[in-house]
Amino acid sequence: MEFFNNHKSLFLTAFLFFLGLTILVAIMPALHNQENNAPLPNAEPLSAEAVAGKNVYIANGCVGCHTQQVRNVAMDKVWGDRPNIAADYADIKRTDFFRNTATLMGTERTGPDLTNIGVRQPSKDWQLLHLYNPRAVVRESIMPAYPWMFEVKDKPAKNDVVVTVPDDYRKDVHGTIIATKDALNLVAYLQSLKQTKLPDGNAPDFLYQKTPSTTEAVGAKPEGLNGKLLYATNCQSCHQANGEGLKGAFPPLKGSPVVDGDDLNKYVDIILHGYDAREEYGVMPPVGVNAKFTENEIAAIINYERTSWGNTGKKVTPAEIKKIMEVVNQEAKK
Template sequence: MSMLDNHKLLFSNAALFFAGLTVLVAIVPALSNQKQNRPLPGAPALSKEARIGKGIYIANGCVACHTQQVRNIDMDKVWGDRPGLAADYAANVRTDFWRNTATLMGTERTGPDLTNVGTRQPGKDWNLVHLFNPRIVVKESVMPAYPWLFERKKDPAESDVVVNVPAAYLNGDEKIVATKDALYLLAYLQSLKQAALPQNTAVPEFLYKKEKKAAAGEGTAATVDGQALYAANCQSCHQENGEGLPGAFPALKGSPVVTGEDLEKYVDIIMNGYDAREEYGVMPPVGTNMNFTENEVAAIIDHERTSWGNQGKKVAPEDVKKIIDLLKLKTSE
């Protein structure tokens, strides 16, 4: 009897063929990749809070607008120190038995890539304000607000995390308080950092590089664009006009730190952050996180001291380097 005349035999053979093909094409290569690609030695596992936050990230559709993949092309260099590797995703596991969503690489960048956002923008206060209403910190943002991740209270408890939202977004004397879901999502965002490659491992190069005009940190301070560095690293909090956000982030326009003579304090704030003002959130160590050179720090200071009506003195990169070295020495003691 021909197999084509026996539907049971036909479908049984088709099923066996499909199962065998699945093993050869999908399962065996997956097991091989899993064996060959291990997580990088310095890659930390997600904390319990970050794992919950990953679920909230998925539930709110963040992956629709944000990627987590630094491609090996030069235009992606702003999102990470190196192109992504298979090892960067090796530690990802299924969300649960029914859902895969192991990696959240995404396919569209309506918003910026988040591969290294835990290093690029680690600040708790900025992230919470941004989730509450992105237009507060970035006027041009098309990201939706997530007000359901927050509560409005007139008398927050001591254990509540109060978000420093400008008064214009508040009703009377109420306060904005982050819910547990907001804090879980924050923990996940702060966990997104590119792990360092093992020592003596060659770093993959970014392809299709444009002709270099003045790479950040190279050459003299005059060749480094302080305005561009400010826009990329400082503007989201202190704003383009240098006026900050009242009740959230301090102004640099007319700031005594910016226009004053205490250069060591100024450089220390840029490199190591600042947490000495109850009315404002904690500033993260932007300079250390981004590996600023003395030329970059000097260029940012010069831009801030000569913008928005400020009339501070410009600084020499060699003086900045002495302070950076001194700060490193103090930290190591």
């Protein structure tokens, strides 16, 4: 009993017991994980701009509403091609000696998961407009706007990145809206968020798979593909549900000469490889290449666009699109 009456011995024993448990339960497993985890072989490190953008992401509390973890359940498949694994986070370094930003995995999805946002929405123009006012591109969005990341100038400089904002969202702003370095760095970070392919190219199946219906399945037979669903998933964020786009930002598909026209090569090439030949609109990214569209999916999207919003274009078949894809892909390699 003398031991319990000696506070020095009691506190020292408690401290040593706590220290031993800390080494055994926390430190040794952490060191073991460091030794047995490494980034995937083809993982790309963040650029200097993306690293700076990550700091902007942290400073503005983005992690409070967005996760960066695709869980191993079927409902998360919309956020990435596969569940995340430890190797996806193995190359994340401390911000500095005093700060460890960990993995920014987040704990809440008030907004969508961003693990693969660089593939899902690679457009710099869309991301900048979304930062300036999210309602400009997603009417129902509850995300706050970040106007302090932009400047207004009477005349932009040669290297300034101009953000085209629809008139309804400019309020009392007179002049040209310019993206600041913080905005550009943050977008660079978002564009860098892409799931790295596994070395063998095979992605593990998600748990609790739901059997898709013929109207939902993207991999179904051509007649079972839902062009409206494909459009909503891949095109609607820019061109809008009504096909009218956003004036000055994203072109309309309603009444579009490309959609209703006879130049299928141009139409398919735009879906696959994007388009940057328009002065009045931002650059369209290679949506089809990023999403790995097959001829069936492209045909379904084209047929939906050609039969919606008053458009009257002729329907196409996957066989037609397959031949055109071979041609435009060859031209893109030149």
